[in-house]
Amino acid sequence: MSAPNLSIAPGPDSVVHLFDVTVRRGPAVLLDAIRWNVDADERWVILGPNGAGKTTLLQIAAAQLHPTSGRAHVLGSRLGAVALAEIRPLIGLSSAALAARVPPQETARNVVVSAGYGVLGRWREQYDELDFGRADELLDAMGVAQLADRRYGTLSEGERKRVLAARALMTDPELLLLDEPAAGLDLGGREDLLRRLSVLAEHPAAPATVLVTHHVEEIPTAFSHVLLLREGRIVAAGPIEQTLTEAALSDTFAMPLHLEQRDGRYFAHATD
Numbered sequence: 001m002s003a004p005n006l007s008i009a010p011g012p013d014s015v016v017h018l019f020d021v022t023v024r025r026g027p028a029v030l031l032d033a034i035r036w037n038v039d040a041d042e043r044w045v046i047l048g049p050n051g052a053g054k055t056t057l058l059q060i061a062a063a064q065l066h067p068t069s070g071r072a073h074v075l076g077s078r079l080g081a082v083a084l085a086e087i088r089p090l091i092g093l094s095s096a097a098l099a100a101r102v103p104p105q106e107t108a109r110n111v112v113v114s115a116g117y118g119v120l121g122r123w124r125e126q127y128d129e130l131d132f133g134r135a136d137e138l139l140d141a142m143g144v145a146q147l148a149d150r151r152y153g154t155l156s157e158g159e160r161k162r163v164l165a166a167r168a169l170m171t172d173p174e175l176l177l178l179d180e181p182a183a184g185l186d187l188g189g190r191e192d193l194l195r196r197l198s199v200l201a202e203h204p205a206a207p208a209t210v211l212v213t214h215h216v217e218e219i220p221t222a223f224s225h226v227l228l229l230r231e232g233r234i235v236a237a238g239p240i241e242q243t244l245t246e247a248a249l250s251d252t253f254a255m256p257l258h259l260e261q262r263d264g265r266y267f268a269h270a271t272d
């Protein structure tokens, strides 16, 4: 299924709108005629196996990549028609690619506060007390207030993820993109982060959010929609309750899977 009824142009509440978006690299088709719309009040999960195209799709939503063909609108602007630098400050992104570029000697607080300037780590910019206050609040909201003065390079994998999630929120973005925010976290860390992301997602003023994951166990409650991706194609997309079914999940991962839902959370395992 690939949202055949999606209109060619974005609606008034649309934050991300893709119409027949295809991404090719040589003979490889990374994304194949994707039709997808994210409205401002929606919280989406993109779920799929390794190599499905999830990160590529997120790069389009982050206005970091142009489609090879098709129409992509992000925050009302058509990619290719506007300078991407204009809309990027409105997008909060946390990804492995970003994590790898953070200067290790930078403090956690500076990693967060420098998002306001679209740079990684402090250079010569001057920040005011309000900026630092907001950075500390966001570190606190992500459960790492005590690490504000620690150097990024000394943080554990899970602590870095939280700092980058705080950074993604620093500019008060209209679109929040989280690529595998719970990867590398231990069980307690994952559960704590998911609870915090659920609190955020439930907030009426929270930005439209897209979270990428390989695992249904990493879907925070309060996320409203799911897009299941396999080999660059949409298997199913829509409201999570109706769309995340055992059959659709089994198709996505190309194996028979048992899916359970309890208290708004999902759990899956292979059937015998």
Ligand SMILES: Nc1ncnc2c1ncn2[C@@H]1O[C@H](COP(=O)(O)OP(=O)(O)OP(=O)(O)O)[C@@H](O)[C@H]1O
Pocket: 025, 026, 028, 030, 048, 049, 050, 051, 052, 053, 054, 055, 056, 057, 214
């Ligand atoms: N420049 C390229 N040329 C050819 N193939 C590419 C190129 N870049 C990415 N790919 C392929 O595109 C596919 C989709 O990659 P992408 O990183 O979007 O997948 P993903 O779903 O995020 O994977 P993972 O879960 O493993 O992170 C992969 O098979 C990858 O090998």
